[in-house]
Amino acid sequence: MKKILGIAAAIVCLLVLSGAQLPQIGPKPDTKPQQQETIDTRAIETAPKPQPKPEGITTNPDNPIDKDAKAKGTDAAQPEKQGPKLPSQQSLEEQHLTIEAESDAEHSECVRELQSLGVVFTDLSRIDDGNGCGIDKPIKVSEALPGIKLKPDGVFRCPVALALARWMKESVIPAAAVAAKDQGAIVSVNQASSYICRLRNSAETGKISEHARGNAIDVASFSFEKGDDIAVQPRREDSTLVGAFQRTVSAAGCLYFTTVLDPESDAAHETHFHLDVLQRKGGYRYCH
Template identity: 35%
Template sequence: MKPSIVVCLLAAGLFLPPGPVRSDPAPPSATVPLPPPQPPARPEGLVPPAPQVTPLPPERPAELAGGAGKDAGSKDAGKKTDEPQPSAAPDAAKGAPKDEPASLPDAPLPPERPPELSGEQALALKVSALDDAACLRRLERLGARFEALPALGNGQCSAPRPLSVTALADGVALEPAATLTCRTAEALARWTTEVQVAAQKELGDSLKSLALGGTYVCRGQNHDSDAKLSEHSFANAIDVMAYGFSKRASLKVTAAAQGTPEAAFLASVRTGACGFFRTVLGPGSDAAHANHLHLDLRERNAGHRLCQ
């Protein structure tokens, strides 16, 4: 073909040079969605549950309705009962609205205070002393020697039935004689029997006497006039100053050298006193008890004991 003809065909777009033939990609085939599968049939034996019904509360009793309406009164009018019916409400309650609760009765007032427990008559009351008959019998069986004294009283300091105790079991003398209540004298007598055992065990000697610093004295604790009254003010305490023996010299209540028989004896009798008295104070407790052993029966909450 002539070149001029080719140029004309090219210009007209009717002639293309030979080359690979292009083929357009086929359009994707359209996908049609399938319907979902049908659920299985419901078994015949499966029954749907019955609907839950909340039970209604019982009807309010007529006696608690507090001015109930006419309907409640008409319902109860034809009923017969053997139980006593409540008395009619006062006239003031009849006009109260139906939706308001009935007013409660006023609380009863406490009874009036007896005249003998008020004013000067109350101050004149006297509490009778405890019966010491059983305690006195026990004190005799413990080998104590004592005699009854008249009642002691000095303001708040008092002892209605004091005893003068001169000796304990095994002839242990009290120097001077102790003015004590029976309960305190019994505690002292029982503790002294253990002191006798400790004297023979630790010192190889027998206890013959107890040197006392004081029993009944109307004063405050630690001789402080502004402090609470001491148990000495009620013949309820003893101060032991020294121990007397048959063969050896007396032993004062003081801090003894560790490791000696005297220290072992003093520690033993002091520990044993906590089983008979509620208060045990001695050397090391405070400065006021550095030279004696204080023993008393002060009552404390829950039976608490002070042993220092």
């Protein structure tokens, strides 16, 4: 036995010295063909590469998608083009506005219609307070209709006075005759603002107000021959005739004005109607 073991050990030594490899146990794993590697490499090389982000593109931090992406630390936010500041981000001085010229013919026609309705008014000299604040052909109205005072006197463009007179005559007075018949006739319309040089909602930044262009009036209440004034205030849930009156005249306002904001619009208008004659594309009207 010892002799056999010695012979085996000698054979192993000879194999090692000669550089021969011992047989591996089990089948040798197949390697990927060289052709497949070439195809994969070629596919990678020809794949489209991501394009670099164009200049002038940034994300919008106020965009909910951008905020979510930023929170996750990703670039999934939608890009937004940079550009000049929006008017809502500019102060009044930065908007470089001018006073809009009014047509002589249109103004004359408007004045004739005011006179036919019995509106009491006087012509004023051109108002120019700078920064786009002013009126080319202003008027001062003291009576919205015969016997109905405008308190205090209102200064604006003729189209505002005309819209106010028509609204009062055709909608407000008939509605009041039903809702407040025991209080007699309306004797005054009490306004909170006519022409004034300021931004919208008296903010420090934003777009110029239509009041600053002579295009708007804020109506705060109506006074009657007897009884209490009817004040403009939140009345959505008011089931009385007074509540019905306010909702009726607010809705009717959009037949005459291009913008109507009432106490249900926002906190800034809880005490008055904002009525203006801003001209928009396509004759669009905003009434809330």
